[in-house]
Amino acid sequence: MAGVTDAPFRQLAWRFGAGHVVGEMVSAKADLWHTSKSRLRRQSVVGISPVAVQIAGGDPATIADAARRHWRDGAEIVDINFGCPARKVCRKAAGSALLADEDLVARIIAAAVAAVPIPITVKIRSGYSLERRNGLTIAGIAESEGAAAVTVHGRTRACRFLGAAEYDTVAAIKDKVSIPVIANGDISDAAQVHQVMTGTGVDAVMIGRAALGAPWLLGQIAGVTGVLSLAEKFDTMIEHLHAGQQFYGDAGVRIMRKHMMWYFEKLDGFGGAEERRALVRTFNTLIEAEAQLQFLQQLALDVRVVDAAA
Numbered sequence: 001m002a003g004v005t006d007a008p009f010r011q012l013a014w015r016f017g018a019g020h021v022v023g024e025m026v027s028a029k030a031d032l033w034h035t036s037k038s039r040l041r042r043q044s045v046v047g048i049s050p051v052a053v054q055i056a057g058g059d060p061a062t063i064a065d066a067a068r069r070h071w072r073d074g075a076e077i078v079d080i081n082f083g084c085p086a087r088k089v090c091r092k093a094a095g096s097a098l099l100a101d102e103d104l105v106a107r108i109i110a111a112a113v114a115a116v117p118i119p120i121t122v123k124i125r126s127g128y129s130l131e132r133r134n135g136l137t138i139a140g141i142a143e144s145e146g147a148a149a150v151t152v153h154g155r156t157r158a159c160r161f162l163g164a165a166e167y168d169t170v171a172a173i174k175d176k177v178s179i180p181v182i183a184n185g186d187i188s189d190a191a192q193v194h195q196v197m198t199g200t201g202v203d204a205v206m207i208g209r210a211a212l213g214a215p216w217l218l219g220q221i222a223g224v225t226g227v228l229s230l231a232e233k234f235d236t237m238i239e240h241l242h243a244g245q246q247f248y249g250d251a252g253v254r255i256m257r258k259h260m261m262w263y264f265e266k267l268d269g270f271g272g273a274e275e276r277r278a279l280v281r282t283f284n285t286l287i288e289a290e291a292q293l294q295f296l297q298q299l300a301l302d303v304r305v306v307d308a309a310a
């Protein structure tokens with residue numbers, strides 16, 4: 001997830017037991033990679049394998065070039081984004097806008113597959129629009145052009161993030177292709193994982209938003225991490241905050257605010273929702289890295305004192 005699954009977040013999710021993590025989407029245009037934002041987005045984490053990156057673009061030669069460069073830089077899987085509905089991406093004929101042009105999708109995948117000796121995977125939506133739900137066709141194209149796996153977000157491009165994800169198209173895709181199929185969309189707990197996996201027969205599920213402010217969730221669903229106490233959640237928040245501040249330097253104070261907001265939103269059992277929103281507002285007034293850390297450390301201490309008294 002662009003703006004979320006940076007190196008510090010992936011590191012935590014991996015440590016808690018995620019089975020696979022993918023870097024933030026980057027443009028396939030290598031001449032845009034010199035900015036510090038792009039450099040940080042492309043940074044891999046020592047110890048996480050396979051190293052999976054995601055690229056977005058609409059030109060087969062550019063995609064092939066990006067795949068080659070990522071492979072030379074150590075990527076072990078290159079994923080191509082055919083799912084992003086963001087205007088900034090679609091205006092450039094990339095992401096989910098490409099679902100309208102099946103021939104171009106085929107040429108993009110073929111070019112990437114020919115360019116590198118590592119797996120090329122694709123992330124798609126269930127189709128371009130409700131009227132043109134062509135995810136099945138796109139998945140078939142992906143397989144015949146040599147993609148190693150396909151992740152399907154059960155919404156069309158036109159749906160963006162509205163409505164509920166549907167899994168009929170995902171099931172039909174699983175039925176049609178023999179490469180691994182990964183289901184995605186609105187999955188947030190083990191029961192849903194079970195329901196989607198048994199209902200569709202997919203090989204795996206991908207979880208996005210439910211892991212915001214809960215990097216432990218993936219390992220928990222996988223059964224390798226137990227339920228965290230409030231104190232352990234605060235310890236994770238402090239670790240994440242510190243890692244983000246180190247990773248982003250001066251920008252870290254601002255960038256880490258959204259992560260901390262997501263954690264607080266999900267801290268059930270730690271005051272009420274309004275109380276937690278007030279804490280977020282106070283946290284957001286802090287402009288020094290050290291002050292942010294101290295704020296969380298004090299809350300962690302309070303939780304431990306309450307725990308000890310109980």
Ligand SMILES: Cc1cc2nc3c(=O)[nH]c(=O)nc-3n(C[C@H](O)[C@H](O)[C@H](O)COP(=O)(O)O)c2cc1C
Pocket residue numbers: 001002003004024025054081083084123153184185186187206207208209210
């Ligand atoms: C903030 C944000 C950033 C995202 N960035 C990407 C991205 O870079 N690449 C991608 O394939 N999908 C991206 N997505 C879409 C998610 O991967 C996923 O398909 C979608 O959120 C549905 O799954 P979920 O309900 O588990 O979140 C993003 C979603 C969000 C909310």
